[in-house]
């Protein structure tokens with residue numbers, strides 16, 4: 121048995137270093153919690169980390185989970201340093217799950233040396249619904265490893281152990297929230313009233329692995345989770361008028377498809393737009409590749425956009441200082457601001473880029489008819505848009521010029537939390553893979569369900585097809601079905 125006094129000492133230490141606190145905290149799932157855990161702080165206290173790893177190692181032995189050949193895999197990122205320490209102390213090989221890797225290309229999903237059929241023990245810091253453990257389990261299992269158990273530092277007792285058990289993973293927690301409450305009370309660190317408030321909260325809020333939670337006996341779908349909400353419900357939450365319009369178009373036409381009309385001849389683009397128009401919500405251009413670009417071309421395109429009800433996006437990827445982008449947007453040969461409803465913009469130069477673009481919108485084109493998508497991540501192999509950059513981009517979109525930013529161009533589901541923003545995701549093809557120049561493709565289903573896309577960009581998948589209009593219809597239908605599954609609606613419209 122792990123010695124109780126050692127457990128209590130460690131609990132007090134964790135409280136002292138603010139690894140958990142009591143108050144009123146907004147949780148990821150959109151409900152308020154009277155207790156908050158942040159075990160990331162332990163990296164600043166090597167002595168605490170070391171002792172915690174010792175306790176976990178003893179616990180693993182006690183639970184007989186130290187079979188020979190067992191690998192350890194920490195759930196990224198907080199559990200990684202602790203898993204590393206245990207691996208060294210217990211002399212057990214470690215695996216690292218890459219959170220950001222694709223299932224093809226050069227990057228592997230799971231790093232480390234292993235064989236299919238090997239056993240792997242998952243290590244996690246704090247568990248609420250258990251969904252993070254299950255994400256890691258899915259990836260580890262997809263490489264042929266066997267996972268039956270997970271060791272966690274704290275179980276918040278909100279459904280995590282049931283949720284993981286349902287998927288064949290027994291959860292062993294060093295601490296339960298109840299134990300921590302009792303220990304803090306005995307040590308006079310908290311009042312009886314806090315214990316009661318937290319206990320009441322745990323009783324009332326049991327979270328399921330699908331993000332819904334049971335509040336006072338009633339199942340409540342998490343209505344703040346973007347990817348679980350319907351486009352209808354999200355329309356009213358959009359702060360940018362053009363995003364609202366896009367939501368409405370998506371709902372009316374039941375399509376999340378954006379055509380990347382990457383052709384170099386204007387007549388060909390117009391013919392394509394006419395053929396594919398019924399199946400798309402956005403048509404995306406690169407006006408600088410059109411050899412015969414003209415005023416007449418954009419007027420014809422606008423007319424088709426009205427006829428088929430789609431928006432026009434110029435994928436200009438502005439990236440300069442405010443003064444320069446203002447001129448690039450409104451002036452030059454293409455006069456983009458005159459005809460493009462939406463443009464894409466890099467966040468690299470900071471907030472000034474949005475100010476510059478906004479300043480170029482003339483009075484006869486009200487701001488409400490123009491919008492931007494900020495690029496947070498790119499779809500290419502080796503893209504330099506790391507987590508810090510992409511998070512800062514999303515922050516810019518949610519805190520500044522919210523009437524102008526319609527959404528984010530990115531590849532990861534968890535980046536865009538705000539339901540009022542749209543996630544635009546390129547790199548979509550019926551056949552997953554990589555082109556000769558580093559463009560990575562995922563299937564429509566994976567892009568919608570796993571990557572969280574709201575609008576999916578397809579270029580060569582449609583334009584290189586012999587029957588673009590039929591192919592566009594297939595993309596539209598597959599994307600829409602994936603979306604219905606994502607929000608938990610059967611094809612016939614019934615809730616699952």
Ligand SMILES: O=c1ccn([C@@H]2O[C@H](COP(=O)(O)O)[C@@H](O)[C@H]2O)c(=O)[nH]1
Nearest residue numbers: 380497498499546547559577578579580
């Ligand atoms: O990260 C990004 C941003 C933009 N794109 C653009 O999307 C299309 C994709 O075309 P495919 O033929 O389907 O590969 C293209 O216009 C890119 O400029 C992107 O691919 N990745």
